[in-house]
Amino acid sequence: MKRVVEVNYTTPSRILTATGGFLSGYSHSLNPYTGCSFACSYCYVRKSPVGLFRRQEWGTWVDIKQSSQEKLKREIANVKKKGKEVTIFMSSSTDPYQPIDYKEKRTRHILEAMVETPPDFLFIQTRSSLVTRDIDVITKLGDKVRVSMTVETDCDSIRKRFSPYAPPIQARLKAIRKLRESNIPVQVAVSPVLPFTNQFPKMLSKLVDRIVIDDYFSGDGSHGKRTEKLNIKELYDEGERKLWYGKQTHQHAFQLFQDSFNREQILFSQEGFLPG
Template identity: 45%
Template sequence: MRIGDTNPRRLLTKANGYLGAYDYTLNPYVGCVYACNYCYVRALPVARFHEGDWGSYVDVKHIDDAPFRHELNLARRRGSVNIFMSSSTDPYQPIEARVRRTRQILTVIAADPANIDFLFIQTRSPLVTDDAELIRSLGDKALVSMTIETDVEDVRRRFAPYAPPIETRLCALDSLRERGVRTQVAVAPLLPSSDQFADRLRQVTENVVIDDYFLGDGAQGRRSTGLHVADLYRPSELSEWYSREKIGELHRQFVEQFGCRHVFLSKNGFLPPKLRTGPRNA
């Protein structure tokens, strides 16, 4: 693993495409050691034109509090400030335990929460619990979306061998909820799972978003095809799970557990809650 440094001119990047409903994306790092085999970022310029294979490096962004506060102030004067953190890295990958860039960002935001409208925190790491009090201090202006794409460890090891085990993520969600942090689960992309998956998730959160390769990779499944994701499926799983129809079946299972008002599909579930549309069927 190569750890590098980078000194960006700004932290906030104008959002577009799949995340176009946000004003900005914010990535504390470049690269991601979790290196999930299905990750769409592998196909993006940020990965394709970086030296080294995706997952073999992390560049730590240098952050000064005063310029970041100024950046937030300028963004607020221009209009709304809805931030998605993070679009091309995990803000709580292992190096965060040492360098705390995400915590630094949260500390600046929490010192003047009027500068933002909403902060969406997308992660698959239990490290997020270290910042529970900071996130809770933002109230309804923050939401932690924890990726749990399956409840079967064998499947997790095939598709995301360097990501945290499922049980640690479930425990982290339970801890966040107990500490008053607003949460949801992102079953994204949906992977082969057990019949008890929805029930297990219902025990640790109230809301869930379901996504697949065909709706959620930003290119109607073409990026996932280019990454040869189908090769990771066992023959017995391929026809059932690598399918455009599977999301509808899983949606119905989750609605039975969570209720229709707490289950969201694809892009809709990654919007700020106030921008989400009502219940819909897959």
């Protein structure tokens, strides 16, 4: 499914942003874009300043950050001159692999800059198979990188209900296989947990040896308050709400995944997104 997305170009003064809160384990976050055309219904950014101040519907606009490569190299170098580590979470308020990145290659250029001036660690959070385009660059970062692929469910019908503009589930699974075949550290983020079948854990266990489970109440940065304002509960049918919407959802998911993963392979919320 496609929609009309307004695209603009901006020139920010800085590329790296100092972190805190949920991302306090990192020194910086990096968002190659502002806005996100995947427009997931549950995205907490809808109710954050970047989503509210624009006064446009979330998912209908994307700003492309220009002149990012040289700025990034200078910023990384400047932080390291001070004797500090540079650990980067990409991205916290957008997906670094926006559909427009097929053309713009903004994220690829950023990765190329990191190869020249590497951070101490880079965490790439995405739900797009476009990440496989950059395998040749990502591998040059060696053990200083991890890719986290969001796969909230194994049911594409559920995906279409909650995030109809996001990439299909099968495309993401195929991307994970390619990343693993290239020996790139990769995990699956079941984040947020959406209704899935009993076969989902076993299927993922054949692809990765590390997953992170997260829910609205732990992962939206406000203990579920932002999600409640989005009325996400209304997208669940009555039979789904008891198991799949609530503070106990991650516990239900844990029980199902423990049949296919060892306990140490299953991380919860913030711990699953930390460096290393």
